[in-house]
Amino acid sequence: MKVISFMRDGFELVPIEVELSLSPGLPQITFLGLPDAVIRESVGRIKSALRHQGFELPGARQVLVQLRPMHLRKSSRGLDLAVASALLWEMGQLPKPVGETPPRVYGELTLKGEILRPDDLEDLPTEFGSAGVLTGPGGPLGFPVLAVQQLRDLQSPIWVEPRGDEDSLVRPSLPDLRLNAASAEAAAVIAAGEHSALLAGPPGTGKSTVADLIHGLLPPPAAGAFALAKRIHRARGEPLRWRPLVKPHHSVTSLAMTGGSVPPQPGEITRAHSGLMILDEFLEFDPAVQESLREPLETGGIRLARAGQVRQYPARFLLVATTNLCPCGRYLPGRDELCRCTRARKANYLARLRGPFVDRFHALLFTPRWGDSFDVDVSEIRQRVDAAVEYRVRTRGQLHPNTTLGEDEVRKGLTAFQQKHLLPMGGLSRRRSLALLRVARTFADLDASDEIRNEHLEKATEITFRSFRELERVDA
Ligand SMILES: [Zn+2]
Known part of the structure; x- marks a missing residue:
């Protein structure tokens, strides 16, 4: 199961591919592709969130999460939701989303499985979000948002239209001179x-x-x-x-x-x-x-x-x-x-x-x-x-x-x-x-x-x- 999430690169978020697969082995979640400490720590939150929301953990199977591109050191505040949702879709606990392009997912999880929208999602260049980004609730952004309150509601997100012309330029008024x-x-x-x-x-x-x-x-x-x-x-x-x-x-x-x-x-x-x-x-x-x-x-x-x-x-x-x-x-x-x-x-x-x-x-x-x-x-x-x-x-x-x-x-x-x-x-x-x-x-x-x-x-x-x-x- 592939989803697209985002990571920080200087002043903006750039897309990364998150590919999740299950294989026989110890029941643990392993990240490949230079994850940082923030990402490795997300494992505990993801497990706790799944349990609280009434979902099953993968049992005696190892969850491998591959992050691409490989060469960049990954740091992402929104990967929790990307991994948790890919896992639910891959295990068949929720029906996989339809469509040709992988879903775009970016959100933090609380231990109880509520979804929070990281405020740096604001920095996502509009073109990367044009297909809509699945995340936590909040006001409109420069691209469409699929807002979800908690993991349990993943299949019924609320569509939030992108905001309008607030972004337009305001030229300073000239002095009377x-x-x-x-x-x-x-x-x-x-x-x-x-x-x-x-x-x-x-x-x-x-x-x-x-x-x-x-x-x-x-x-x-x-x-x-x-x-x-x-x-x-x-x-x-x-x-x-x-x-x-x-x-x-x-x-x-x-x-x-x-x-x-x-x-x-x-x-x-x-x-x-x-x-x-x-x-x-x-x-x-x-x-x-x-x-x-x-x-x-x-x-x-x-x-x-x-x-x-x-x-x-x-x-x-x-x-x-x-x-x-x-x-x-x-x-x-x-x-x-x-x-x-x-x-x-x-x-x-x-x-x-x-x-x-x-x-x-x-x-x-x-x-x-x-x-x-x-x-x-x-x-x-x-x-x-x-x-x-x-x-x-x-x-x-x-x-x-x-x-x-x-x-x-x-x-x-x-x-x-x-x-x-x-x-x-x-x-x-x-x-x-x-x-x-x-x-x-x-x-x-x-x-x-x-x-x-x-x-x-x-x-x-x-x-x-x-x-x-x-x-x-x-x-x-
Ligand atoms: Zn002089």
């Missing part, structure tokens, strides 16, 4: 392409305002990534209705940032999966914390190894950081008149912004260049972002944001002339040139333009190349 044209354009390009950005400039120039605004400007997330984000947040008791916003304080440790400990726990970067991370006053963060962001920014995940345990956690997020350019905060490239810092202090400060880490940002924007004519309503920016994303999906069938475009994909949009004459020459690393091309693609999408025009390249060059260059010139 107007921006100047340059900052509106910066916000639009960052949000539409999901390009990581460092906003630099004196206090009061609106850099934090724009960073915060991005959250409500972001387009809806990819369905799969968001379902995973919801499970990550549910594990922490935080329901999620929109892409997460994570704003760690600059005192955060690298352990809290990336996760770790024993067993490895997820950190802030995993909480930010599928959403936005804002680091206010980027240079105040410990260099070790800045450094720890390199792996997730490159790979979209983090591999944590502690005390022989290895976990891979997802961590693909948009990073937006803000910073001053000197200790007093008033310095800007080409405008030192307001800054009171000595040349040495300033150079020292800026040196920290020129490390390999800063090169990971797609764009660097100096906020005071944003002018003081506040005539763009934030709702207009959102419309531009939505239109650009809609354009991208409709014309190229591209579901992923431009920030993950490959070099070949994005070079396709350029003419030979542009490639030869309009890309900045010299000192352009592969990473910078790829950032430039991706951001140029987003400027083109914002203009609903199939081709990347010269003006798109020009705007992208300004924030992905020239601004980084200006930082380098400061102490020359």
